[in-house]
Amino acid sequence: MNNLVAIDLNLLVVLDALLAEQHVSRAALRLNKSQPAVSHALGRLRLLLDDPLLVRRGGKLLATPFARSLAPELAAVLTQLQALLTLPGFDPATAQRTFRLAMSDYGAALLLPRLTKLLRTEAPLCDLVVSQAGREMMQSQVIEGDIDLALGVFPDGRADVQAQVLFSEDFISVADRASFAGATTCSLADYLARPHILVALNAESTSEIETALGHLGAFRRNAVIVPHWHMAVDLVRGTDLILTVARRIVPVGDQTGGLFVFKPPVDIPSFAFRQIWHQRRDNDPAHIWLRQTVARLLSD
Incomplete structure:
Protein backbone atom coordinates (compact mmCIF):
# COMPACT_ATOMS: atom_id res chain seq x y z
CA MET A 1 0.00 0.00 0.00
CA ASN A 2 2.85 2.38 0.81
CA ASN A 3 4.10 2.08 -2.78
CA LEU A 4 0.74 3.32 -4.11
CA VAL A 5 0.37 6.16 -1.60
CA ALA A 6 3.67 7.66 -2.76
CA ILE A 7 2.53 7.90 -6.40
CA ASP A 8 0.83 10.80 -8.17
CA LEU A 9 -2.93 10.16 -8.36
CA ASN A 10 -2.90 10.58 -12.15
CA LEU A 11 -0.35 7.79 -12.36
CA LEU A 12 -2.64 5.56 -10.32
CA VAL A 13 -5.38 6.02 -12.90
CA VAL A 14 -2.95 5.20 -15.70
CA LEU A 15 -1.70 2.13 -13.82
CA ASP A 16 -5.27 0.92 -13.34
CA ALA A 17 -5.97 1.26 -17.08
CA LEU A 18 -2.71 -0.46 -18.03
CA LEU A 19 -3.39 -3.41 -15.73
CA ALA A 20 -6.93 -3.72 -17.06
CA GLU A 21 -6.03 -3.47 -20.75
CA GLN A 22 -2.44 -4.80 -20.77
CA HIS A 23 -2.08 -2.75 -23.93
CA VAL A 24 -0.70 0.80 -24.12
CA SER A 25 -2.86 1.98 -27.05
CA ARG A 26 -6.10 0.66 -25.54
CA ALA A 27 -5.21 2.14 -22.15
CA ALA A 28 -4.64 5.50 -23.87
CA LEU A 29 -8.01 5.23 -25.59
CA ARG A 30 -9.71 4.32 -22.32
CA LEU A 31 -8.19 7.40 -20.65
CA ASN A 32 -8.63 9.74 -23.62
CA LYS A 33 -4.89 10.35 -23.56
CA SER A 34 -2.24 10.08 -26.26
CA GLN A 35 -0.22 6.89 -26.55
CA PRO A 36 3.11 8.72 -25.89
CA ALA A 37 1.65 10.20 -22.68
CA VAL A 38 0.66 6.75 -21.41
CA SER A 39 4.01 5.27 -22.44
CA HIS A 40 5.77 8.07 -20.52
CA ALA A 41 3.58 7.40 -17.47
CA LEU A 42 4.42 3.70 -17.67
CA GLY A 43 8.10 4.59 -17.64
CA ARG A 44 7.64 6.71 -14.51
CA LEU A 45 5.67 3.95 -12.82
CA ARG A 46 8.41 1.42 -13.55
CA LEU A 47 10.99 3.70 -11.91
CA LEU A 48 8.84 4.51 -8.89
CA LEU A 49 7.83 0.90 -8.26
CA ASP A 50 11.14 -0.64 -9.35
CA ASP A 51 9.34 -3.22 -11.47
CA PRO A 52 8.70 -3.53 -15.25
CA LEU A 53 4.94 -3.97 -14.51
CA LEU A 54 4.19 -5.06 -18.10
CA VAL A 55 6.52 -7.33 -20.07
CA ARG A 56 6.27 -8.36 -23.70
CA ARG A 57 5.86 -12.09 -24.33
CA GLY A 58 4.72 -13.66 -27.58
CA GLY A 59 3.84 -10.26 -29.04
CA LYS A 60 1.62 -9.30 -26.07
CA LEU A 61 2.10 -7.28 -22.90
CA LEU A 62 1.56 -9.29 -19.71
CA ALA A 63 1.42 -8.02 -16.14
CA THR A 64 4.27 -9.10 -13.87
CA PRO A 65 3.48 -10.96 -10.62
CA PHE A 66 4.18 -7.74 -8.69
CA ALA A 67 1.78 -5.78 -10.90
CA ARG A 68 -0.93 -8.40 -10.41
CA SER A 69 -0.44 -8.19 -6.66
CA LEU A 70 -1.03 -4.43 -6.79
CA ALA A 71 -4.40 -4.74 -8.51
CA PRO A 72 -6.57 -5.30 -5.37
CA GLU A 73 -4.87 -2.45 -3.47
CA LEU A 74 -5.15 -0.19 -6.47
CA ALA A 75 -8.86 -0.93 -6.82
CA ALA A 76 -9.40 -0.07 -3.17
CA VAL A 77 -7.51 3.23 -3.48
CA LEU A 78 -9.42 4.29 -6.59
CA THR A 79 -12.76 3.31 -5.07
CA GLN A 80 -12.06 5.65 -2.14
CA LEU A 81 -11.12 8.44 -4.55
CA GLN A 82 -13.92 7.80 -7.07
CA ALA A 83 -15.70 11.06 -6.28
CA LEU A 84 -12.55 13.02 -7.13
CA LEU A 85 -11.75 11.09 -10.28
CA THR A 86 -15.19 11.08 -11.90
CA LEU A 87 -15.12 11.76 -15.64
CA PRO A 88 -16.11 15.33 -16.51
CA GLY A 89 -19.43 15.92 -18.19
CA PHE A 90 -19.82 16.26 -21.96
CA ASP A 91 -21.15 19.45 -23.52
CA PRO A 92 -21.62 18.78 -27.25
CA ALA A 93 -21.76 22.50 -28.03
CA THR A 94 -18.17 23.09 -26.86
CA ALA A 95 -16.48 19.67 -26.73
CA GLN A 96 -13.70 18.70 -29.13
CA SER A 168 -35.81 -4.86 -36.36
CA GLU A 169 -35.54 -5.19 -40.14
CA ASP A 170 -37.05 -7.56 -42.69
CA PHE A 171 -36.43 -8.34 -46.36
CA ILE A 172 -38.13 -7.21 -49.55
CA SER A 173 -37.55 -8.11 -53.20
CA VAL A 174 -37.14 -5.68 -56.09
CA ALA A 175 -37.21 -6.18 -59.85
CA ASP A 176 -37.70 -4.12 -62.98
CA ARG A 177 -41.43 -3.49 -63.40
CA ALA A 178 -41.41 -4.02 -67.17
CA SER A 179 -39.86 -7.47 -66.81
CA PHE A 180 -42.83 -8.68 -64.73
CA ALA A 181 -45.58 -7.51 -67.13
CA GLY A 182 -48.12 -6.23 -64.59
CA ALA A 183 -47.69 -9.01 -62.02
CA THR A 184 -48.61 -8.28 -58.40
CA THR A 185 -46.78 -11.24 -56.83
CA CYS A 186 -43.89 -13.54 -57.64
CA SER A 187 -44.12 -17.31 -57.16
CA LEU A 188 -41.22 -19.32 -55.78
CA ALA A 189 -40.81 -21.02 -59.17
CA ASP A 190 -40.55 -17.66 -60.97
CA TYR A 191 -38.24 -16.35 -58.23
CA LEU A 192 -35.83 -19.27 -58.65
CA ALA A 193 -35.99 -19.11 -62.45
CA ARG A 194 -34.63 -15.56 -62.46
CA PRO A 195 -30.98 -14.51 -61.99
CA HIS A 196 -30.32 -12.60 -58.78
CA ILE A 197 -28.14 -9.89 -57.27
CA LEU A 198 -26.39 -10.79 -54.02
CA VAL A 199 -25.06 -8.08 -51.73
CA ALA A 200 -21.99 -9.47 -49.95
CA LEU A 201 -18.40 -8.51 -49.25
CA ASN A 202 -17.21 -11.65 -51.01
CA ALA A 203 -18.56 -14.47 -53.15
CA GLU A 204 -18.08 -17.04 -50.38
CA SER A 205 -20.50 -15.32 -48.00
CA THR A 206 -23.65 -17.22 -47.02
CA SER A 207 -26.57 -14.82 -46.82
CA GLU A 208 -29.79 -15.12 -44.85
CA ILE A 209 -31.55 -15.62 -48.19
CA GLU A 210 -29.44 -18.64 -49.15
CA THR A 211 -30.03 -20.08 -45.70
CA ALA A 212 -33.81 -19.68 -46.03
CA LEU A 213 -33.81 -21.24 -49.51
CA GLY A 214 -31.62 -24.07 -48.26
CA HIS A 215 -34.31 -25.02 -45.73
CA LEU A 216 -36.60 -25.61 -48.74
CA GLY A 217 -33.94 -27.50 -50.66
CA ALA A 218 -33.96 -24.66 -53.20
CA PHE A 219 -31.12 -22.81 -54.91
CA ARG A 220 -30.92 -19.50 -56.77
CA ARG A 221 -28.33 -18.26 -59.23
CA ASN A 222 -26.54 -15.12 -58.09
CA ALA A 223 -25.56 -13.60 -61.42
CA VAL A 224 -24.21 -10.36 -59.89
CA ILE A 225 -22.42 -10.04 -56.54
CA VAL A 226 -21.71 -6.52 -55.24
CA PRO A 227 -20.44 -5.25 -51.86
CA HIS A 228 -22.78 -2.25 -51.60
CA TRP A 229 -26.45 -2.35 -50.61
CA HIS A 230 -27.52 1.07 -51.80
CA MET A 231 -26.32 0.92 -55.41
CA ALA A 232 -27.69 -2.61 -55.88
CA VAL A 233 -31.25 -1.29 -56.30
CA ASP A 234 -30.29 0.58 -59.47
CA LEU A 235 -28.82 -2.58 -61.01
CA VAL A 236 -32.24 -4.19 -61.47
CA ARG A 237 -33.53 -1.40 -63.73
CA GLY A 238 -33.77 -2.53 -67.35
CA THR A 239 -32.75 -6.13 -66.53
CA ASP A 240 -34.36 -9.45 -65.58
CA LEU A 241 -32.50 -9.49 -62.22
CA ILE A 242 -34.12 -9.79 -58.79
CA LEU A 243 -32.65 -8.16 -55.71
CA THR A 244 -33.68 -9.21 -52.19
CA VAL A 245 -32.47 -6.78 -49.55
CA ALA A 246 -33.31 -5.07 -46.28
CA ARG A 247 -36.59 -3.19 -46.62
CA ARG A 248 -35.30 0.19 -45.46
CA ILE A 249 -32.83 0.42 -48.36
CA VAL A 250 -35.58 0.18 -51.01
CA PRO A 251 -37.22 3.38 -52.35
CA VAL A 252 -40.83 3.95 -51.34
CA GLY A 253 -43.79 5.86 -52.75
CA ASP A 254 -43.09 8.00 -55.80
CA GLN A 255 -39.40 7.02 -55.71
CA THR A 256 -40.16 3.45 -56.81
CA GLY A 257 -40.71 4.52 -60.43
CA GLY A 258 -40.10 1.60 -62.76
CA LEU A 259 -39.56 -0.87 -59.91
CA PHE A 260 -41.64 -3.91 -58.93
CA VAL A 261 -41.41 -4.26 -55.14
CA PHE A 262 -42.81 -7.51 -53.71
CA LYS A 263 -42.66 -9.83 -50.72
CA PRO A 264 -40.12 -12.64 -51.24
CA PRO A 265 -41.81 -16.01 -51.86
CA VAL A 266 -39.67 -17.57 -49.13
CA ASP A 267 -39.79 -16.96 -45.38
CA ILE A 268 -36.63 -15.03 -44.50
CA PRO A 269 -36.34 -14.22 -40.77
CA SER A 270 -36.08 -10.57 -39.81
CA PHE A 271 -32.88 -9.38 -38.16
Missing part, protein backbone atom coordinates in the same frame (compact mmCIF):
# COMPACT_ATOMS: atom_id res chain seq x y z
CA ARG A 97 -13.83 14.99 -29.86
CA THR A 98 -13.32 12.57 -32.74
CA PHE A 99 -15.97 9.86 -32.96
CA ARG A 100 -14.98 6.71 -34.88
CA LEU A 101 -17.79 4.55 -36.24
CA ALA A 102 -17.85 1.43 -38.43
CA MET A 103 -20.83 0.30 -40.51
CA SER A 104 -21.86 -1.02 -43.91
CA ASP A 105 -23.23 1.31 -46.57
CA TYR A 106 -26.71 0.13 -45.47
CA GLY A 107 -26.15 1.62 -42.02
CA ALA A 108 -24.42 4.64 -43.55
CA ALA A 109 -27.39 5.39 -45.81
CA LEU A 110 -29.79 5.27 -42.86
CA LEU A 111 -27.70 7.15 -40.31
CA LEU A 112 -25.00 9.37 -41.76
CA PRO A 113 -27.08 12.10 -43.46
CA ARG A 114 -28.94 12.76 -40.21
CA LEU A 115 -25.95 12.27 -37.91
CA THR A 116 -23.73 14.58 -39.95
CA LYS A 117 -26.35 17.33 -39.94
CA LEU A 118 -26.87 16.97 -36.19
CA LEU A 119 -23.14 17.12 -35.44
CA ARG A 120 -22.73 20.29 -37.49
CA THR A 121 -25.49 21.99 -35.52
CA GLU A 122 -25.22 20.50 -32.03
CA ALA A 123 -21.56 19.41 -31.79
CA PRO A 124 -19.68 21.57 -34.34
CA LEU A 125 -16.21 20.90 -32.88
CA CYS A 126 -16.63 17.10 -32.96
CA ASP A 127 -15.21 15.21 -35.93
CA LEU A 128 -16.54 11.99 -37.44
CA VAL A 129 -14.48 9.16 -38.97
CA VAL A 130 -16.44 6.30 -40.61
CA SER A 131 -15.00 2.99 -41.81
CA GLN A 132 -16.44 -0.19 -43.32
CA ALA A 133 -15.54 -3.82 -42.66
CA GLY A 134 -17.10 -7.25 -42.21
CA ARG A 135 -18.99 -8.15 -39.03
CA GLU A 136 -16.12 -10.04 -37.41
CA MET A 137 -13.62 -7.28 -38.21
CA MET A 138 -15.89 -4.54 -36.85
CA GLN A 139 -16.36 -6.45 -33.60
CA SER A 140 -12.61 -6.93 -33.35
CA GLN A 141 -12.08 -3.19 -33.88
CA VAL A 142 -14.48 -2.46 -31.03
CA ILE A 143 -12.61 -4.86 -28.73
CA GLU A 144 -9.21 -3.44 -29.70
CA GLY A 145 -10.40 0.12 -29.16
CA ASP A 146 -9.91 1.21 -32.77
CA ILE A 147 -13.50 2.44 -33.07
CA ASP A 148 -16.11 3.79 -30.66
CA LEU A 149 -19.20 2.18 -32.15
CA ALA A 150 -19.98 -0.47 -34.75
CA LEU A 151 -23.41 -0.70 -36.35
CA GLY A 152 -24.70 -3.82 -38.04
CA VAL A 153 -25.99 -7.35 -37.52
CA PHE A 154 -23.98 -8.95 -34.74
CA PRO A 155 -24.57 -12.20 -32.86
CA ASP A 156 -24.68 -12.30 -29.07
CA GLY A 157 -21.12 -12.84 -27.98
CA ARG A 158 -18.53 -11.60 -25.54
CA ALA A 159 -19.48 -10.31 -22.12
CA ASP A 160 -17.22 -7.28 -22.53
CA VAL A 161 -19.02 -6.12 -25.70
CA GLN A 162 -22.24 -4.24 -25.05
CA ALA A 163 -25.07 -4.16 -27.59
CA GLN A 164 -28.26 -2.20 -28.15
CA VAL A 165 -30.94 -3.18 -30.67
CA LEU A 166 -31.77 -0.09 -32.75
CA PHE A 167 -34.57 -1.61 -34.83
CA ALA A 272 -31.94 -7.01 -35.35
CA PHE A 273 -29.81 -4.04 -36.33
CA ARG A 274 -27.57 -3.13 -33.39
CA GLN A 275 -24.89 -0.79 -32.20
CA ILE A 276 -22.07 -2.40 -30.20
CA TRP A 277 -19.31 -0.96 -28.05
CA HIS A 278 -16.76 -2.14 -25.50
CA GLN A 279 -17.74 -1.96 -21.84
CA ARG A 280 -14.74 0.28 -21.16
CA ARG A 281 -16.82 3.01 -22.82
CA ASP A 282 -19.94 2.47 -20.70
CA ASN A 283 -19.46 5.48 -18.42
CA ASP A 284 -17.77 7.88 -20.85
CA PRO A 285 -20.18 10.86 -21.03
CA ALA A 286 -19.22 11.65 -24.65
CA HIS A 287 -19.79 8.05 -25.66
CA ILE A 288 -23.11 7.93 -23.83
CA TRP A 289 -24.20 11.04 -25.75
CA LEU A 290 -23.11 9.44 -29.04
CA ARG A 291 -24.98 6.18 -28.34
CA GLN A 292 -28.14 7.99 -27.32
CA THR A 293 -27.94 10.23 -30.38
CA VAL A 294 -27.53 7.28 -32.77
CA ALA A 295 -30.44 5.43 -31.12
CA ARG A 296 -32.65 8.50 -31.35
CA LEU A 297 -31.86 9.14 -35.01
CA LEU A 298 -32.60 5.53 -35.96
CA SER A 299 -35.77 5.22 -33.88
CA ASP A 300 -37.91 6.62 -36.74
